Amino acid sequence: MYRTAVLWVFLAVVAIVAVDLVxxxxxxxxxxxxxxxxxxxxxxxxLRVAVNVLGFAALILAxxxxxxxxxxxxxxxxxxDRLIWHVGSAPAFALAAVAIALFWAHRNRFSAADWSRLTSxxxxxxxxxxxxxxxxxxxxxxxxxxxxxxxxxxxxxDDQQTLVEIHRYCALPLAAAGLLFAYFAxxxxxxxxxx
Amino acid sequence: xxxxxxxxAAALATMCLLEAQQPKPKLVDNKPKLVDNKPKLVDNKxxxxxNKPKLGDNSAGSRGQPAHIIPLRxxxxxxxxxxxxxxxxxxxxQTCGGDCHDVAAVSRGWHFNATQPGVPAGRxxxxxxxxxxxxxxxxxxxxxxxxxxxxxxxxxxxxxxxAVHFGGRTAGGFGPEEHASQADRARWSVSGxxxxxxxxxxxxxxxxxxxxxxxxxxxxxxxxxxxxxxxIGLVTGSSKQMPDLFDYLLPNSxxxxxxxxxxKVEYGPGEFLPSGKVAFDIVRQPKSSQCYYCHTNTDVxxxxxxxxxxxxxxxxxxxxxxxECHRHGLDHMVVRGYEGGATASLTCEGCHAEGNAMxxxxxxxxxxxxxxxxxxxxxxxxxxxxxxPSTRQFKNGMSHGLGExxxxxxxxTLPHLSYPVFARQADGKxxxxxxxxxxxxxxxxxxxxSPIHPDQVKKAIEKGKLSAPLTADGSWLNVDExxxxxxxxxxxxxxxxxGPAVYIAGGKLHRLDGGRLRxxxxxxxxxxxxxxxxxxxxxxxxxxxxxxxxxxxxDSAIFFGKVAVDSPLASERKVAWTMSRFxxxxxxxxxxxxxxxxxYRIWLKVIGLAAAGLLLLFLLxYVLRxxxxxxxxxxxRSR
Numbered sequence: 001m002y003r004t005a006v007l008w009v010f011l012a013v014v015a016i017v018a019v020d021l022v023x024x025x026x027x028x029x030x031x032x033x034x035x036x037x038x039x040x041x042x043x044x045x046x047l048r049v050a051v052n053v054l055g056f057a058a059l060i061l062a063x064x065x066x067x068x069x070x071x072x073x074x075x076x077x078x079x080x081d082r083l084i085w086h087v088g089s090a091p092a093f094a095l096a097a098v099a100i101a102l103f104w105a106h107r108n109r110f111s112a113a114d115w116s117r118l119t120s121x122x123x124x125x126x127x128x129x130x131x132x133x134x135x136x137x138x139x140x141x142x143x144x145x146x147x148x149x150x151x152x153x154x155x156x157x158d159d160q161q162t163l164v165e166i167h168r169y170c171a172l173p174l175a176a177a178g179l180l181f182a183y184f185a186x187x188x189x190x191x192x193x194x195x
Numbered sequence: 196x197x198x199x200x201x202x203x204a205a206a207l208a209t210m211c212l213l214e215a216q217q218p219k220p221k222l223v224d225n226k227p228k229l230v231d232n233k234p235k236l237v238d239n240k241x242x243x244x245x246n247k248p249k250l251g252d253n254s255a256g257s258r259g260q261p262a263h264i265i266p267l268r269x270x271x272x273x274x275x276x277x278x279x280x281x282x283x284x285x286x287x288x289q290t291c292g293g294d295c296h297d298v299a300a301v302s303r304g305w306h307f308n309a310t311q312p313g314v315p316a317g318r319x320x321x322x323x324x325x326x327x328x329x330x331x332x333x334x335x336x337x338x339x340x341x342x343x344x345x346x347x348x349x350x351x352x353x354x355x356x357x358a359v360h361f362g363g364r365t366a367g368g369f370g371p372e373e374h375a376s377q378a379d380r381a382r383w384s385v386s387g388x389x390x391x392x393x394x395x396x397x398x399x400x401x402x403x404x405x406x407x408x409x410x411x412x413x414x415x416x417x418x419x420x421x422x423x424x425x426x427i428g429l430v431t432g433s434s435k436q437m438p439d440l441f442d443y444l445l446p447n448s449x450x451x452x453x454x455x456x457x458x459k460v461e462y463g464p465g466e467f468l469p470s471g472k473v474a475f476d477i478v479r480q481p482k483s484s485q486c487y488y489c490h491t492n493t494d495v496x497x498x499x500x501x502x503x504x505x506x507x508x509x510x511x512x513x514x515x516x517x518x519e520c521h522r523h524g525l526d527h528m529v530v531r532g533y534e535g536g537a538t539a540s541l542t543c544e545g546c547h548a549e550g551n552a553m554x555x556x557x558x559x560x561x562x563x564x565x566x567x568x569x570x571x572x573x574x575x576x577x578x579x580x581x582x583x584p585s586t587r588q589f590k591n592g593m594s595h596g597l598g599e600x601x602x603x604x605x606x607x608t609l610p611h612l613s614y615p616v617f618a619r620q621a622d623g624k625x626x627x628x629x630x631x632x633x634x635x636x637x638x639x640x641x642x643x644x645s646p647i648h649p650d651q652v653k654k655a656i657e658k659g660k661l662s663a664p665l666t667a668d669g670s671w672l673n674v675d676e677x678x679x680x681x682x683x684x685x686x687x688x689x690x691x692x693x694g695p696a697v698y699i700a701g702g703k704l705h706r707l708d709g710g711r712l713r714x715x716x717x718x719x720x721x722x723x724x725x726x727x728x729x730x731x732x733x734x735x736x737x738x739x740x741x742x743x744x745x746x747x748x749x750d751s752a753i754f755f756g757k758v759a760v761d762s763p764l765a766s767e768r769k770v771a772w773t774m775s776r777f778x779x780x781x782x783x784x785x786x787x788x789x790x791x792x793x794x795y796r797i798w799l800k801v802i803g804l805a806a807a808g809l810l811l812l813f814l815l816x817y818v819l820r821x822x823x824x825x826x827x828x829x830x831x832r833s834r
Contacts, residue, residue, distance in 0.1 A: 148803045150564065155561055
């Protein structure tokens with residue numbers, strides 16, 4: 001069940017990226033309206049980049065350890081060293097998620113222009129970036145809380161299993177949203193830099 | 196004079212034996228028969244098996260305790276009367292099995308069927324431990340095919356010898372085996388069979404004394420053991436002292452010097468009711484204290500004055516008797532209660548999982564990741580003592596004869612038993628176990644070690660004048676490698692063609708190599724383990740109740756504890772094994788790494804929850820703002 005869900009979600013991610021790339025090539029569109037320019041540079045700019053990179057790396061590490069267990073073991077259970085790496089990446093991911101939220105939340109607030117961008121060929125990167133950002137933020141909360149709650153003596157065996165399932169089924173779209181956010185953030189950054 | 200008397204006695208005994216081939220005359224054939232129309236049960240096996248249930252096996256449904264006011268019957272099936280000139284011991288098989296109970300069916304139950312062919316061995320259980328201090332032997336024996344134990348026959352030990360050694364701590368069920376030697380058959384005839392003894396479990400009378408039963412078994416008074424234990428009759432004499440031709444129906448046929456040793460029973464005059472019957476305090480469900488006759492396990496540090504520090508199984512403390520879980524029907528196939536056993540409803544999970552009966556509290560296991568239940572047994576956290584840096588030592592009713600007369604109460608008395616040892620079970624789960632290190636002499640034949648009976652070793656030791664003084668505490672001899680070398684040489688000289696002599700002890704096989712002692716690993720030298728089921732600790736006292744780091748720490752006893760090695764050789768006792776050695780496929784380095792990360796777990800929780808809270812704030816801040824703008828837009832449009 002979960003394996004199938006993983007497959008479909010990641011096929012969807014690949015499909016969205018592929019469709020965007022193809023349409024972007026076909027339309028050969030001009031640089032999008034990137035909205036507000038990010039303020040600040042120098043140390044602050046580097047910090048922002050570092051946070052983005054750290055968050056992305058933690059997300060990839062957490063996702064890959066989980067998925068590799070799913071792909072390489074019959075039970076699909078995350079155990080052993082994979083679990084250590086998975087859990088080890090969690091604080092980094094949590095801290096980076098907060099920092100990314102700090103750096104990106106204001107820029108990713110929705111505006112009236114987003115609707116027209118979404119319907120304008122090739123300009124959808126910004127509204128989609130915003131959309132996936134907020135989806136990721138929303139999913140990060142139950143993903144973190146569910147698995148942390150399981151670490152406290154509050155829930156019995158059955159509830160623990162439910163919490164783990166909540167963690168897995170929230171983390172899966174979180175990973176997808178995080179990847180798509182990163183992709184559309186890169187697209188908008190690249191096109192802005194080509195201005 | 197003595198020789199003449201002995202010859203006469205022998206001739207008389209021979210005549211008696213010849214007579215015995217004929218239908219036996221009744222010893223007191225003019226005694227009045229109280230109930231003379233009762234069926235005689237001379238051939239136990241043939242006649243006890245009946246198709247329809249017997250009187251006592253077919254309850255009308257009353258929950259009341261049926262009165263057991265019954266006539267006593269001797270081994271020949273005759274009713275014993277208070278006025279019998281020479282009383283015979285009552286036979287449990289005849290007395291209980293005459294009209295009321297299918298003793299033949301009972302005798303196939305778990306407590307009695309070890310010697311019977313085709314009985315599934317089930318999970319490893321407690322072995323019988325043959326201890327011989329003079330030869331530094333403690334070897335696990337069992338009729339069941341538990342890996343690591345030896346069948347008595349492998350040592351040349353007959354069922355009879357086994358019964359003499361261990362019968363006092365059993366519920367009976369021993370008789371001449373199919374291929375018993377002539378000598379053994381003669382002795383069985385003298386002692387009688389060690390019948391299934393219903394009373395050991397079902398006689399709730401305060402007069403019942405299993406220690407007396409063991410005492411009588413040691414005297415080879417097998418026929419008399421139940422009556423002596425029941426307290427109904429006083430037994431004197433010893434079948435062990437009787438010659439092979441002794442006939443208990445013609446007891447006076449032995450020579451004069453043995454007359455005082457003739458086994459006799461004298462029934463208490465007050466034991467018989469006016470009807471000539473006897474009232475037994477028989478209970479269907481035995482008291483737990485009766486199970487403890489044999490099934491006591493006690494920590495050596497918690498015996499004697501320190502006993503008050505010991506704990507009781509939570510089930511017993513709550514008033515649940517052993518047989519509430521270890522149930523059985525008429526077949527007496529007692530539920531052993533382990534997971535994967537025949538009766539799943541009477542396992543830990545059977546009672547404590549959600550939706551099950553018996554009012555057992557549901558095991559919530561709050562905060563414990565479910566992976567623990569896939570990899571560990573319930574007993575791992577709930578049974579036996581909490582693991583400590585080194586294993587503890589315990590004594591056992593079956594192994595140490597606890598409660599019997601003249602028992603050496605020293606904490607160091609052999610056999611030496613250790614616990615708890617966490618080991619991987621056949622189903623892959625980690626479970627606590629009890630352990631014994633085998634120590635025995637054997638011969639290496641075709642790559643396998645065949646154990647040698649301690650009596651043979653003793654002969655070689657005596658011949659070589661290698662006897663070492665016994666210690667007062669009942670522990671090992673004070674011997675060293677040189678002594679082992681000498682005994683091995685002596686054994687090789689005894690039987691040079693039967694394969695080289697070896698000695699197994701301390702987890703090693705010792706053998707002579709070029710005249711010098713060499714120690715090496717060997718599968719048969721591995722300790723024998725059997726799972727701990729009791730005493731069960733409640734959730735608040737379970738392993739892990741004080742936190743995950745009871746196990747997940749770099750010095751946790753469950754993975755990194757020491758298992759004390761036991762051996763007569765002091766040099767071997769110095770080196771302990773690590774617990775993880777018993778936990779097959781355990782990645783010790785991983786456990787150490789995992790334990791190392793545990794101190795950061797609190798930070799994981801703090802950072803994770805703080806991050807989740809801040810993300811929620813971000814989300815709410817912008818969602819509320821969006822809601823506010825949406826509302827403002829709506830108001831603006833309406834204006």
